[in-house]
Amino acid sequence: MRTEIFNPANGDRPEAANVAILITDGNPNRDVHLLDGEVAAIKRRNIRILGVGVTNEVSFGRLLYYFENM
Numbered sequence: 001m002r003t004e005i006f007n008p009a010n011g012d013r014p015e016a017a018n019v020a021i022l023i024t025d026g027n028p029n030r031d032v033h034l035l036d037g038e039v040a041a042i043k044r045r046n047i048r049i050l051g052v053g054v055t056n057e058v059s060f061g062r063l064l065y066y067f068e069n070m
Contacts, residue, residue, distance in 0.1 A: 002042055018047040026058035 004010060006018045028035055042049070051063055 002038065002045060002047060006045065006047055018045065020047060020049050022049050022051045023054055024051060024058070024063070025055045026053050026060065026063050028062075 001020055005020070006012045008014070012018070053060070053063065
């Protein structure tokens, strides 16, 4: 997301706010070891994420941890 969507070569405009909508079950299952670094990089770029949990299995604690640290 950070390198593909929010990229001037793909239409990102510097004067527009960067906002993403994350639809999740709250449990990462791919490239989990990269998640902390990606969250830090997103924070540095001032990208805002709106998280939407879609199942009864949503880990609110995990979501809150990442959103509070963004």
